[in-house]
Amino acid sequence: MSRSTSTRRAPILAIYATVVFAFIYLPIVVLILYSFNRDGVGGFPPSHLTLDWYRQLFTDGPIWDSVLNSLLVASGAVALSLTVGLLAALALDRASFPGKALFRRLVLLPLILPGIITGLSLLMFVVLSGAQLSLFTVFLGHGTALISVATTELFAGLQKSDRAQEEASLDLGATPWQTFWRITLPNLRLALVAAGLLIFTLSMDEIAVTFFLIGRDNTLPLEIWGRLRRGITPEINAVSTLVFAVSVVLIIVWYRIRMRSVGTEAQQLPERP
Amino acid sequence: MYSRAYKTLVSAPPLIWVALFLLLPYGLMFAHSFWTVQDGVLVHDWNLSNYQKLLTNSLYAEVLFRTMRIAASVMLCSLLLGYPLAYYLSFHSGARKELLYQLVIVPLWVSYLVRGYAWKTILGSEGILNGFLQYFHFTHEPVSFLLYSPFAVVLMLTHIYTPFVFLPIYASLEHIPRPLVEASEDLGASPASTFFRVILPLSMPGLLAGATFAFVLSLGDFLAPLLVGGSSGTMIANIVQTLFGATYDWPLGAAISVSILLITLTLLFLTERLEKRWSFE
Numbered sequence: 001m002s003r004s005t006s007t008r009r010a011p012i013l014a015i016y017a018t019v020v021f022a023f024i025y026l027p028i029v030v031l032i033l034y035s036f037n038r039d040g041v042g043g044f045p046p047s048h049l050t051l052d053w054y055r056q057l058f059t060d061g062p063i064w065d066s067v068l069n070s071l072l073v074a075s076g077a078v079a080l081s082l083t084v085g086l087l088a089a090l091a092l093d094r095a096s097f098p099g100k101a102l103f104r105r106l107v108l109l110p111l112i113l114p115g116i117i118t119g120l121s122l123l124m125f126v127v128l129s130g131a132q133l134s135l136f137t138v139f140l141g142h143g144t145a146l147i148s149v150a151t152t153e154l155f156a157g158l159q160k161s162d163r164a165q166e167e168a169s170l171d172l173g174a175t176p177w178q179t180f181w182r183i184t185l186p187n188l189r190l191a192l193v194a195a196g197l198l199i200f201t202l203s204m205d206e207i208a209v210t211f212f213l214i215g216r217d218n219t220l221p222l223e224i225w226g227r228l229r230r231g232i233t234p235e236i237n238a239v240s241t242l243v244f245a246v247s248v249v250l251i252i253v254w255y256r257i258r259m260r261s262v263g264t265e266a267q268q269l270p271e272r273p
Numbered sequence: 274m275y276s277r278a279y280k281t282l283v284s285a286p287p288l289i290w291v292a293l294f295l296l297l298p299y300g301l302m303f304a305h306s307f308w309t310v311q312d313g314v315l316v317h318d319w320n321l322s323n324y325q326k327l328l329t330n331s332l333y334a335e336v337l338f339r340t341m342r343i344a345a346s347v348m349l350c351s352l353l354l355g356y357p358l359a360y361y362l363s364f365h366s367g368a369r370k371e372l373l374y375q376l377v378i379v380p381l382w383v384s385y386l387v388r389g390y391a392w393k394t395i396l397g398s399e400g401i402l403n404g405f406l407q408y409f410h411f412t413h414e415p416v417s418f419l420l421y422s423p424f425a426v427v428l429m430l431t432h433i434y435t436p437f438v439f440l441p442i443y444a445s446l447e448h449i450p451r452p453l454v455e456a457s458e459d460l461g462a463s464p465a466s467t468f469f470r471v472i473l474p475l476s477m478p479g480l481l482a483g484a485t486f487a488f489v490l491s492l493g494d495f496l497a498p499l500l501v502g503g504s505s506g507t508m509i510a511n512i513v514q515t516l517f518g519a520t521y522d523w524p525l526g527a528a529i530s531v532s533i534l535l536i537t538l539t540l541l542f543l544t545e546r547l548e549k550r551w552s553f554e
Binding site: 009010013014016017020021023024025027028030031034041042043044045084085087088090091094095096097103106107109110112113114115116117118120121122123124125128140144147176198201202205207208211212221224225228232236237240243244247248251252255 | 275276278279280281283284286287288290291294295296297298299301302305354355357358360361362364365366373375376377378379380382383384385386387388390391392393394395397399400401403404405407408432435436486489490492493494495496500510513514517523526527530533534537541
């Protein structure tokens with residue numbers, strides 16, 4: 001028997017993997033480094049490290065307004081997509097109805113299609129319905145597009161949970177309603193928290209769909225986007241650094257919880273919208 | 274075990290929601306592509322003139338061709354970076370596997386905009402790379418072809434989609450039964466021959482899925498060209514975006530969107546078929 005293949009050394013491959021990691025992380029490291037650079041976003045080497053850009057950022061009203069808007073939209077999107085996504089996951093897991101296969105594909109479509117198509121379709125819908133573009137339309141867009149993520153994540157959670165408990169509850173005389181609140185939902189607790197965190201992060205960062213549904217009030221990514229056209233300063237690096245840090249923390253927490261709720265199958269992640 | 278009422282109660286709301294807020298909007302997009310605009314007013318007159326315009330005006334074909342070239346380059350580059358990385362993690366990383374895996378997936382979910390912006394500051398003519406090159410006297414004049422070019426778009430999208438391509442490949446490598454690999458080695462196959470005759474074929478479904486993601490998502494991207502592409506890096510989705518904005522020709526924009534959608538769905542369908550053929554379960 002040969003040695004276990006996962007421990008064999010492969011120096012050239014290891015170097016190649018290091019280079020790929022460098023490619024993935026170098027831009028982010030550079031971005032963070034230059035958020036402390038007094039003399040602007042370019043040039044080499046960075047000199048005169050300073051916290052001035054962060055000071056400027058903390059007194060920048062429009063940025064914090066947009067952060068608040070993003071938080072509102074993301075919280076709403078989490079609530080909406082988890083509610084519809086939970087029902088959709090239950091339906092896919094337990095019910096059979098005409099067009100089920102089509103429904104499954106349709107729900108997942110926003111994950112796979114370019115954001116511009118989902119964004120423009122929803123824009124046409126909003127215009128047709130006579131509504132004004134606003135944070136509400138952005139919330140509607142995020143919530144609807146992210147049902148895809150909620151459904152895949154919660155479906156995985158349902159497949160993992162123990163159906164026998166529900167059967168026992170129903171056999172022992174609990175109503176389906178009681179069974180749902182006392183068995184189904186508590187069993188899905190971790191999956192719900194994990195999906196919620198992921199959806200929150202994705203909504204906070206979303207730009208392609210938002211681009212077409214935004215009204216007068218900007219979300220944070222759209223505010224940053226607007227500033228990129230007016231000449232850039234390390235203040236953008238500073239806000240990007242904070243966005244990055246918050247996202248990383250949320251994603252790590254999400255991953256840990258997900259490992260506990262769906263185990264090693266956590267490695268089969270849903271695709272990013 | 275679940276009653277009919279229960280099943281109806283859980284299926285009806287998502288069905289209605291998805292019909293109203295996904296199916297109807299996508300349907301509207303489809304309908305628009307057959308309408309026209311005359312003197313700034315939408316005319317609900319069903320015909321194929323938008324599609325005719327797409328086929329006859331060489332500008333659209335040119336941009337679509339460039340877009341496909343960029344998407345194919347992104348696909349190829351992300352595979353070249355993502356496959357060896359996945360292979361290394363799955364077969365040779367030993368005890369650090371879990372940590373390294375997390376290191377790949379964290380950036381996957383982290384802000385598209387932040388990462389795009391980082392490339393903009395690196396590649397600019399007064400950017401960090403140029404500063405670096407001049408500081409070490411590799412060049413004396415700033416190199417200006419880096420930013421605002423198709424190259425910059427490919428670079429940025431490859432950066433974004435490499436972790437994406439990595440994921441399905443890694444998942445399919447992890448599913449390969451190790452005894453198969455050991456059997457191949459014990460029976461005297463060289464490492465190269467084990468890789469090409471056992472591992473690569475068995476990881477084909479993941480490779481195909483990853484390649485399709487990278488291609489399809491690059492195909493419809495309009496933000497990377499706006500950020501780092503310049504006019505020479507304009508892609509098909511940028512034309513759609515202009516038609517929906519300044520030019521105000523929604524029907525033509527919708528026709529292009531429907532074309533992108535059809536290309537995307539065809540590719541996904543083909544990949545699914547191929548994946549089934551290659552899968553060994």
